Amino acid sequence: MTGPDSGVPAPVDSPTPPEGVIRTHPGRRAEPARELPETFLGRSEHLLEALPDPTYVVDVDLSTRPAGYRVVWVSSSLAQMTGYSVAELRDSAPELVTAHGRVRTALREALAAGLPVSVVRSVPRKDGTSYRATVSFSPLGPGAGGWGRWLVTVRDATEELASAVLAEERAAAEERAQRGLSLVARVSDILADVDSATALVEISALLERRIVPWAAFYADGTQLQKVTDLAGISYHRRDLRRQARVREVPDPVVGLFLDTRMQTVVVDPREPVDEGTLTGELLALVAQDDSAPDDGPLWLLPVLGRKAVLAVLAVRPPDLEADESALPAGELTTVLELVARRVGMAMDNLQLYDREHRLAETLQRAMLPEQSHVEGVDVWSYYAPSSEHAQVGGDWYDVLDMGEGRVGVVVGDVVGHDVEAAAAMGQLRSVVRAYAAEFVEPGKVLGRVDRLVAGMRIARPASFVYATLHPRPGGETWDVAYSRAGHLPIVHVSGGRATQLEGANGPLVGFGGRPRHTGHAVVRPGDVLVFYTDGLVERRDRSMRDGVAALVSAAEHIDAPDAAGIGEELLQQLADAPEDDIAVVVLRVPDPASDPTHTWSGPRERRWQMPMDPKTIARARHAVLRACEAWDIADTAAAELVASELVANAVMHGWGRVDLRLRDTGDGLRIEVEDANPSPPVVREGRVGRVGGFGLHIISRLAEWGWRPTPAGKVVWARVRAKEAWAQRPAEE
Template sequence: MGTRSAGQRAEMILGGSLEVLRQLPDGVVVVARDAGRDGGFEILLANDAAAELFGLDQDQLNRSGPDVLRQTGVDEKGAREIAEAFSRDEPARVRTLVTRRDGSRVWLSLDLTPMTVAQVAERVWVAVVRDVSAEVADAQGDQVRLEIERRARLALSIVARVSDILQEPDSADVLRAIADLVTRQVVAWCGFFVLGRDLEEVERIVDRPAHRRSVGPEELARDPVLNLLEGKEMRTLRLEPDEDPGCGTVTARLLELLEPRFAAAPDADGSVLVLPVLGRLRALGLFVALPYGGPTSARISGVLSDDGAELAIAILPDEVGTVLELVARRVGMAMDNAQLYAREHVLAETLQRSMLPEQADVPELDVWTYYAPNVEHAQVGGDWYDVVNLDEETVALVVGDVVGHDVEAAAAMGQLRSVVRAYAQELVDPATVLTRVDSLVNSMSVPRSASLIYATLSRRRNGWVLRYSRAGHLPGLLRRGDTVTVLDGVGGPLIGFDGGGRRTAQIDVQPGDVLVHYTDGLVERRDRGMREGLDELVELTRTVPVPDAAGVGEELLQLAAAPEDDIAVVVIRVPGGDEDVIARRRRWQLTSDSSSIARARHEVRQACEEWGVNDAGAAELVVSELVSNAVIHGRPPVGLRLHAPGEGLRIEVEDGNPAPPVTREQNAARVGGYGMHIVDRLAHWGWRPTPHGKVVWARVRG
């Protein structure tokens, strides 16, 4: 038959369809196997639309020869997919990037369909070619927008998680947790630093405030990190490895601290990003990060897309800066609030301590008093107590509760305490005292309502007489043997609401009897009614062993293992005879600073003199070491309790750190660290956990 040209073969195969195919608006290419080349192909037909799409004219396209894919500029991926379709002899759609001869690039879609022409028994392929560049551009734009959205969501999720971590400011390592989160997600390493006597890394949200000193412009100019600390605006400082930080500067100290971090972060690019952690008025510290090297500043993987597939998303350099800045701002606000709360806490604690009495001895009575504010508030509240000797024959007792848990409540409490004390010195009858207090409170316009119980204990030949009046307060309890009497008589309205109808009740108190007065924090709970709490308190008072007033009080406090309100408790026990030793106890709340050490030594020395404890020197040394440990290594609040049961002295120091005390190995080359060795030599000591920290106790022989 001889060799036919491509045009002749096309005429034979397609016949009358040729003219129709040439005029189609879509590009059409008909391809058949090249009989002269094994495995090759030749173009039988390509219309004008197809030639235009490939960037060729008709002659160029028809002369492409067997190497048609290379000649038309089809990319490797597209050529491979077309070859696979031919080998499978199945219809296929291939999207390929075509590079035209003029250098321009276009995305083409080829719909390949195999056909058999019965007249000549020859297999051909028809490819319908369309320009899909706009569709690809839209899809790529959607993908870019999706990735940007995912990166934004990821950045927001990091900041949201930081906010969640900051909701637990009491955590000892909250800053470390935030740094670990950002390190995993955004940078090769990061951490928080504060400037005290020296720059140091910190983990707690409440720490020493940044050291402030007078700094001249020359020092700021040569110390960029110090300049950042002295500023009041958010900006990011980048330190490069080849910079000279200057000897003795804060910048040099920071780079020195970061040397081991560089060794542990091989992916870091060698530079350091430093951001100020800003409070309301000043920088509180530094947020320091080592960014990743390479084209991006972060590597984030394991993020799930909407269809559940795992993606690898990279936060770009400018986004890293945004995330770091947001984290620094959130931490700065939290640190500022925490430090403000700490200052308010110290103020409130000082105010509360100044208003509560430091319990003195009451002759011939065993008295135990206790006060604890609700730890959820600012360590200050409106509950109070007072036990005072009016004269040689009479002791006055007051327990009160002002509504609220703030400084205003404490101030109102202080006013009421002063008023009650003043009238108690002049008047004997409890109802008369409360009536006068009502009148004065009305004239003073005290902003908070309050309840209280005022009672007097007067000595008689064979015992004592208790006379009391209540102003909206919970009833006291009297235990005699195995019987508990609820002192619920003469109830009246809250202070300031009486119209002159206050009354006084009276009951005899015998040797061995125990009186218990308290505020509602001892019995009130969200999960039970007030009546149930009172019933439980009555039963516990009836069954508790009665070695002394302190023993009774400590047992009753078990009702308030997790108090939901302030608590004030007064327990008075009338000794049962000459052989009955009166256990003497005192309590103090101390501030978390060095002044508390001297105060504790003074109180112990004075108590030893009053109670006849012989070894006062040993007791002073012991209390000095225990309070020092609580102030330096513990957390507020710090409390001191002394107990003299008749022989020796028991010292208890409480703080908010649950970590037990540690006796270090002795080393002549080390300065300090001998405190517990001193305690061990002078006393028998131990410790026990509490719901909010620990108590370290020591018994000194007297």
């Protein structure tokens, strides 16, 4: 007699083994039973009928193959469960529980060893249906004719197995939820590093490792492009609303950018798409991505900011039917939406901070004066805000061309790093300029400023130094007159020795209450005056006194022949890690008798901050000539013309201020011009009668050039080689 089911052995402690699985109970091995009298069942039937599960008693003969089975007794509850009569079950009961294959072998071995054993299988009913049952064999001892007698219990396992399936489903759901939560938590950890330029790359890689085959972020600027930085695209974006109004063809990606709801748009690359649409641009970018799968639909989710869609998250979903480990579609969409929302908020916060940062910097730079070009003296100025604050502070400088060879220099510091400090700085700058034009003596200027500031009730205390420089009769020496309102002393460098002009000091601005004094010093050709704020010299690990001493020592050993070179080396030695705003003005009296063959030992780099003014173009040419003279570069015509064109483009098409940087590369000169307009330079076609449009063509003939974006705008650079190096350049350049 054989049954229809088969399976594999299961562990003893398995609560719900699958159908056909054998389960033995070695810990319950029966002791040898004594010989039972034939009247045993008759006296015990009422006890067996009282058992909670349907049962029957069977004698088993294992000496034959197949084994012999003989039913001795059947409970009425088994008859009710199966629909068979007791008489029918006496003939068919063995077939209800026997098995074939490996299960039959395992069952035979367990019965031969006298061990209790269980098998899970389907038990048929008379009406053709069946139910899952756990059939257990328990030894009762020897039966008639030497056969083994066993008590067989047929326990309905439908509810137990259903509970096990439900438990497995719950465990799987919990595991999927845990996967999703851990992924979202990891995304939050990545986004915590807002300075990371590769945050979106890391998030895409995380999604690909955990839940999807491929993912990437795209944003729209002047064109749609893949983005890896949380800052997104800094320059201007296209007017997608106008594009949506003009086009009659539906564009899913444009709709995704314009609709500020979280949604999932499915795009099939196999369907025809208009190449002029944003959807066509996206599909073309995905097709160019070597890491993207070749076929299958794309899921697109908006990366939402507070008021706009900042980017699009594109993913290739897994094959949900083939991949058993994949999240169901609903759960996958939920996880992707959570990721897109977190990325959107992080991008929005970063862009909001960046806008505030730029606004603060623009305000600060707008309130700073533009250095005037002064004939007869070499002046270099520099300002850098503290990186720890919102780039708003109270440091300022001013260089005044007062006519008749007289130069005025102001450097000051208002306490604080906020808009109030910047406003106080702007007021003081205007007041000082007004009185400097009226009074010659610096002490009188500071005295008038004291009285006016006391009436204006400026809430922030401030320090500053004001000095005038003019040639003495005969022109061989210059006179320096100065007065200080609690400010650091001017450093005077003459003949390789640096001293501090410590006289004429008084209380902070607004706290004078008594006449201010004026100090005097004599300056000779070649001498240098250094004006500065405390950001140049003070550090957490260095006192103000030690910082000023370091400045004096550095100034004594600088042998640069121009003010820009002196300032550059001071910054490199003292301002490598500034903790406060820095304002520096270096003034050098030219020395016509200086040795033109003098070799400078300092860094061969220069930088200038210039206004957006046509006069800046001439200043830039003058700066290049002075730097080339200091570096003993004879062939300056090409460098002068290239710098002039770069600065002219910045003045005409940029905004903010112009930053000019020069560096001697050994085989030529590298020129960099930065402005706040992030739009890239465009090579225009030159035509007869057209004004402009030839600048980049000229630069291309004289130098190698390029550009790169910056957090504040863009840098356009050019490398002008020496004639010998240009002739020997590699062909691929």
